[in-house]
Amino acid sequence: MAHEIIMAGFGGQGVMAMGKILVEAAMEEGKNVSWLPSYGPEMRGGTANCSVIVSDEPIGAPIVTEATAAIVMNRPSLDKYESMVVPGGALLINSSLIDKKATREDIKVHYVPANDIAQELGTDKVANIVMLGAYIQASGAASADSIMNIITQMFAGKKATVIPLNKEALLRGAACIK
Amino acid sequence: MAKELWKGNEAVAEAAIKAGCRFFFGYPITPQNEIPEYMAMKMPQIDGCFLQAESEVAAINMVYGAAGAGARVMTSSSSPGISLKQEGITYIAGAELPCVIVNMVRGGPGLGSIQPAQSDYFQACKGGGHGDYRLIVLAPASVQEAVDLVQEAFDIADQYRNPVMILGDGMMGQMMEPVEFKEVKKRSLPEKTWATVGTKGKRKPNVVNSLYIDAADCHNHNVDLFKKYAEIEKNEVRVDTYNVENAEIVFVAYGTTARIVKNAINSLAKEGIKAGLIRPVTLWPYPYKAIEEAAEKASVKAFMSVEMSMGQMVEDVKLGANGKKPVYFYGKAGGAFPTPKGIAEEAKKILGGAK
Numbered sequence: 001m002a003h004e005i006i007m008a009g010f011g012g013q014g015v016m017a018m019g020k021i022l023v024e025a026a027m028e029e030g031k032n033v034s035w036l037p038s039y040g041p042e043m044r045g046g047t048a049n050c051s052v053i054v055s056d057e058p059i060g061a062p063i064v065t066e067a068t069a070a071i072v073m074n075r076p077s078l079d080k081y082e083s084m085v086v087p088g089g090a091l092l093i094n095s096s097l098i099d100k101k102a103t104r105e106d107i108k109v110h111y112v113p114a115n116d117i118a119q120e121l122g123t124d125k126v127a128n129i130v131m132l133g134a135y136i137q138a139s140g141a142a143s144a145d146s147i148m149n150i151i152t153q154m155f156a157g158k159k160a161t162v163i164p165l166n167k168e169a170l171l172r173g174a175a176c177i178k
Numbered sequence: 179m180a181k182e183l184w185k186g187n188e189a190v191a192e193a194a195i196k197a198g199c200r201f202f203f204g205y206p207i208t209p210q211n212e213i214p215e216y217m218a219m220k221m222p223q224i225d226g227c228f229l230q231a232e233s234e235v236a237a238i239n240m241v242y243g244a245a246g247a248g249a250r251v252m253t254s255s256s257s258p259g260i261s262l263k264q265e266g267i268t269y270i271a272g273a274e275l276p277c278v279i280v281n282m283v284r285g286g287p288g289l290g291s292i293q294p295a296q297s298d299y300f301q302a303c304k305g306g307g308h309g310d311y312r313l314i315v316l317a318p319a320s321v322q323e324a325v326d327l328v329q330e331a332f333d334i335a336d337q338y339r340n341p342v343m344i345l346g347d348g349m350m351g352q353m354m355e356p357v358e359f360k361e362v363k364k365r366s367l368p369e370k371t372w373a374t375v376g377t378k379g380k381r382k383p384n385v386v387n388s389l390y391i392d393a394a395d396c397h398n399h400n401v402d403l404f405k406k407y408a409e410i411e412k413n414e415v416r417v418d419t420y421n422v423e424n425a426e427i428v429f430v431a432y433g434t435t436a437r438i439v440k441n442a443i444n445s446l447a448k449e450g451i452k453a454g455l456i457r458p459v460t461l462w463p464y465p466y467k468a469i470e471e472a473a474e475k476a477s478v479k480a481f482m483s484v485e486m487s488m489g490q491m492v493e494d495v496k497l498g499a500n501g502k503k504p505v506y507f508y509g510k511a512g513g514a515f516p517t518p519k520g521i522a523e524e525a526k527k528i529l530g531g532a533k
Binding site for chain 2: 020023024027032033034035036037039040059060061062063065066
């Protein structure tokens with residue numbers, strides 16, 4: 001099974017970090033992984049994205065052109081990447097910031113109010129983790145426990161107080177997937 | 179050692195340090211900036227030297243100096259910066275000094291774009307600077323392979339007293355993959371008796387030079403260089419193949435493009451089309467023999483060179499195939515990349531025509 005994911009949003013929404021956490025977690029589970037950022041002139045103020053692959057098989061191209069899932073955190077990303085999802089794939093839409101609906105009917109669309117949930121938890125900063133929770137629930141690309149292990153390692157020490165907040169964000173995201 | 183997630187550029191820098199590189203001279207340019215950044219952080223901790231030069235020209239001449247003194251030394255840049263370094267590179271090749279040069283290629287010509295490309299193939303393999311000289315050019319396809327090759331590149335450079343280029347691309351530099359730093363087999367290397375490290379009054383001074391003002395001397399120097407290059411061609415060719423047995427169409431691709439091609443091969447297989455891949459790991463010396471052997475197979479109908487350029491390596495594929503089978507080209511340039519779908523469609527078109 002290969003998960004080929006496009007994660008996209010405004011610079012600052014944490015899409016790169018979301019991808020890194022996922023590949024770190026999946027690697028600890030023994031899967032093959034790759035992470036490739038966009039690094040073009042669009043990075044400031046515009047749309048940033050990363051190609052993430054999690055696979056049981058060795059990974060070929062690290063660039064995702066036919067995505068099993070697209071995670072879009074803002075409207076320009078929805079416009080750009082909806083068409084890239086393979087039939088039967090998944091599209092996760094940050095419905096807090098995107099009022100448009102998906103047009104495709106041959107894919108599974110999940111509307112996740114990531115920023116609304118993050119604000120309920122106290123900060124917009126965890127909107128990416130809410131989305132990641134939704135994605136792993138929908139795809140099984142990594143377990144919530146593996147993700148939490150990585151987050152715990154990331155925030156070890158002085159910032160350890162934010163670990164429970166991230167866990168709550170991850171679980172609230174997962175709960176969005178019916 | 180367990181696998182760790184590393185960004186290509188940072189992994190290349192760490193691999194160089196692990197190989198004993200203690201001198202790094204560079205000048206910033208996207209998409210390879212994490213290499214000097216990592217060196218700037220690490221070198222002072224290990225009594226090494228990181229220096230951001232005032233220009234690429236200065237940086238490569240610092241490499242020339244450190245290499246002349248027998249140090250393990252590296253520089254890195256991306257296409258426009260490597261162009262600026264060409265004068266120094268030909269001097270280093272002419273003076274027969276070992277060093278490692280990393281080029282994380284971006285779109286050209288001119289300032290081009292900052293996205294991945296493979297349009298510096300001619301520059302790396304066919305000259306770049308003036309005069310008859312060769313660089314040993316290594317083209318990794320994964321972060322792990324980049325790490326392994328960088329570690330070995332210093333040994334190869336020392337063995338032959340020749341600059342070695344690691345030819346990556348922006349994708350290789352920017353992507354993250356699991357890496358294991360392994361103990362690379364060390365070559366037994368000759369002592370650097372030629373290094374300019376001071377005579378202590380005990381011997382004649384060593385001279386590092388690329389000037390042979392007498393034409394006959396300069397000719398003889400060229401002949402000697404080419405004896406060395408013949409030795410390298412005999413010993414150092416590396417190539418990786420995938421599904422070439424029974425393939426109807428054989429793709430030839432290197433670096434990250436080879437990985438995109440593998441996806442195309444797997445999707446063609448689902449349609450019952452047999453395709454294979456020859457992936458040169460050394461771009462110079464080039465694995466002509468692997469191409470020639472494939473050209474002689476009855477099953478092979480055609481070759482297709484796939485590149486992130488307008489078609490450069492395709493000329494070497496043609497030399498290898500030597501007219502025995504047709505050679506086609508498919509590529510994207512300037513920072514765009516061929517997709518698995520585009521490659522597969524092109525292959526089907528070719529096979530449709532060839533049948």
